[in-house]
Amino acid sequence: MSRKAPEIDLKSAEMITFGGFVFLAKKRELQTVEGKAVELRSQSAEVLSVLAARSGEIVSKDALMRAVWPDTFVTEDSLTQCIADIRRALGDDAHKIVETLPKRGYRLNADLLDAAGSAATAGAERTKSRILRRGLLAAIVLVAVAIGAYYGTEIWRAAPARSSDMPRIAVFPFDDFSTGADKGYLSDAVADGIITELARSKTYAVIARNSSFRYRDQPTDARRIGEELGVDFLLEGSQQKIGDRLKVTAQLLNADDGSHLWANAYDREIGDLFVVQEEIIRTLSARVGHRIERTWPESSSARVSALHYHLMGLVELDKDFSAAGNELFRQLNLKAIEADPNSQFGYIGLAFSYRNDAVFGFHRQEHSFEEALRLAAEYADKAILLAPDDAEAYYVRARIHNEAGEIEQALIRFDQAIALNPGDSDILEASAAPLLFIGRIDEAIDRIKQAMGIDPFYPDWYHWDMGWALWEKNNCGAALTEMQRMSRIPSGAQRMLAGIQACLGNVREAKEALAIFLKDSPGDSIREQRKKWEKLYSNPVRFERWAEHMRIAGLPEE
Template identity: 40%
Template sequence: MSGENPEKNLNLSETVPLGDFDFSLESKELLDASGQPIHLRRQSSEVLAYLVGRRGETVSKSEFFENVWAKTVVTDDSLSQCIADIRRALKDEGHRIVQTRPKKGYRLTPTPRRKTAGAEPVAPNIDHKRIPRFALAGLIVTVIFSFGAFWTLNSSLPELPLPTKPSIAVLAFDDHSVGSDANYLSDAIAEGVIADLSRFPELFVIARNSSFSFRDTPTKVSMISKALGVRYLLEGSQQKSGERLRVTIQLIDAVEGQSLWSQVYNSDLSDVFSVQDEIVRKTVATVAQKVINFEGQKAIESDEAKLTALLLNLKARQHLFDFTPEGNEKARLANLAAVEADPRQPYGYVGLTFVHINKYRWGWTDQDPIMELNAAREYARNAVEVAPDYYDGHSAMAYLHIQEGKLNESIARYQQALSLNPNDTGAMASLAEALTYSSRAEEAEDLMLRVVRLDPLHQDWIKWNLAWVQWHTKNCDEALQTMNAMSDIPPMAYRVLAIIQVCRGDTQKAQEAVGHLLEFDPEYTIADVRHNYAGKYTNASDLERVLNNLIEAGLPE
């Protein structure tokens, strides 16, 4: 579908022919007929380079894992996806070049080009005296037009500036299936992704007619990016085999020329509509958050004077995820700047709602906590007032209702947010919190497990929330596994780790967790926990269990 192309002059004599392509031994890149590099994901490129180095030999899976992944634990799907990427790039549908050796591995067989690269086209033997002049002129015009169209598509596409929002185009998926229904399901999946990504007002999503216009036209991703005026491209492919479907999807940062995420979905086609819906929802939930978080990280390093209200809010979100007073203050300043940049947008108001709720919940304030709660309420109202259809504004209001102990209103507001954007896994996870306080922990756990299925690359706070819910359902061994899967446990999360260890009967580990919490805040006590949970639990015994576990873990009263 696409290929990235840093301009290079390569020595084509040091190449290995692979069908209509060459592999450069010098640059370790796959080259097209004109000598330009074909885009491959990094791991796929390394697998191909290893195959070329062992060309003609059968390479086992264990050899790939040891030499390409350096003994990192990966699944067979990781290798299968790389092989599929390579075959797609080589147009090797018949597996003539990359051969599967059953129960043994893979073997690469170099094959010469079917057409000599760079050769002058052979002119047909035409008797000009027997062709009318108007027919000859038509033939010349057709040839000129064909070459001109190819040149226009690949070299003279207009270059559009990037919009102020994170921008993405979903390209038409390649369909390697055969039969009369080819392209139908792949188009339905891509169209579904476009429609659901458009539910995120934080994103600028290109319409189908424009993004699908590159179908069957080999065009480099950098050129597609410039022609559509987007930074991110989502491309994919599908192949059906009997009643089985494999869909491969990849998110590319076309400006930097790097793959940000890829996924392979293997499904049974017995219920094709459910399969389509599942793939769309999982892809959208992951891609949207990946792009939003990536833009937030970039905004932290950017010149603030050039940032829009949205990007300032995305920057603030990254600071919020620190779950520290310092990160909360940075988020406050960035969100204030967002409101100043454009008070008609909801983003800064939403961010400030969460900032002041953190100050209220965790005691990160020098003033009366109720004043922080009042401030959060005012900002949440502003967010909903300026943008009644913005899903995250309703999520902010719902989170405020949790702090107020208005659980039924909170649940209803989260449901409203999810009606506006069913793919917002953040709203789902926060809804699970409201359900847990309402003595509906089993329902909350099911919802949290759905969140992690929809967004496998979820952030650590999702794991924190899931572990907390699992403690309520007394799945404490699973809760500990969830906590241990966090990349970095925030200080306040040690409170949850402590009650999980008590639940498991490991008092020593529970005391160690409380020790970490007190290193962060030496004055933290049971009284602070009571304030944090004030008015939230509908069942008083749930709160007593929390407090008793923390007392047993050594948190001072």
């Protein structure tokens, strides 16, 4: 590491301009020159402030990492995410404002202004700003991640070593050209299915859905995206539902030069969705040079409808992870079962919904912790029976075993899920939980870091679990920093935040966080938590530490 955080001080300039943008150094705020705020994540703003402090100079990755994350366990993918986030906010597709110097670091090419002259200069440099359009983030749990080789892109350093001949592919969300009631009917189902099946094949490194879908509604710059995601190929396309017909187009691009390798169009009955996915995957496989040999799922309009309701539920739960959001998620999955009782989607959704009830105390008045877990297990077992090759079914069953204190069974189910889909970062990340309960804390942290490393734009709940892991390690300052990196701390995570604040002696903040949690989970108590979790901890002293922090936060004994 070349410089410690205190050695990097902002220059005297209060405002730094980047074409049509202004960065307010002291406030860590990015605006257009017209004064309109531009969305930028807090850690991205911190990275930008360090670069601004040494504008025109090359700042090494080590210096940036030390300055922004001095006490936190992160991999270089966190820095890569921030650089990509800054570039997107600035519309810096050509990487001219934030310049990459291979093997040396980054350089900010900007004009520094003092406060007195900023207004006149800003007016002279007024240009149109490009604000990124952000599509809905469909929160499907079927997230496939990279399982390929290290090709020199530092984003993948945390990933395990893999076969060097494994091609890397990013699948973008397909544009939806449907209109009226058909608009959004299947959301991102086509692209999701392709991602899952390619990752399942174990012969492709498929970038995580969470990362590739960040490029929604952006022009396809194959070289830039290929560099940012570390991929060799890009698959993009469109879908359009017209009544009972489904029209799909797809094309494969070479990420090195943007050349078209293959394109095709499909016009089928809506029930042929899975058939279309299969044809795209098989053709893509032939073009890239690997064949996929497996039995493909049966396709029917009923199965497609079930998938539709399940996806809708996941989107709603992602928007509102609360008792109300979980209930809506459950109702949509009941509709999925009604549409097709022989497909697994609705049962997986119901299993997750009852598991959420048990863990977070949602709908406590309707069923106890034990009853909620029993229902969750029944639905998960039904999903496994219907779809023994679906990693999601084993994944939710693993989480239910974990909550029931059946740690060995949880580890076995996680292994089964990972074997079925070794490229799913969510499964890898979630498998850290049983490791934390049995005291294998460093191993759990490594798994979370690995999941972060192979999904450049990992979801917020990874920070939540890392906060938990760091609390277990008694590194509560770093745990708080990790929690604060979430874009929004949902009510379910406020309990963890309360424990971390109590650990730090921040009594008022701990009580405030716990109060938010209890609004959705009334009736929680030390006794209830002891009943749920004491048996999970291999060392009872570690649970007692949690109980004490809950007391500090104001949780009653009974």
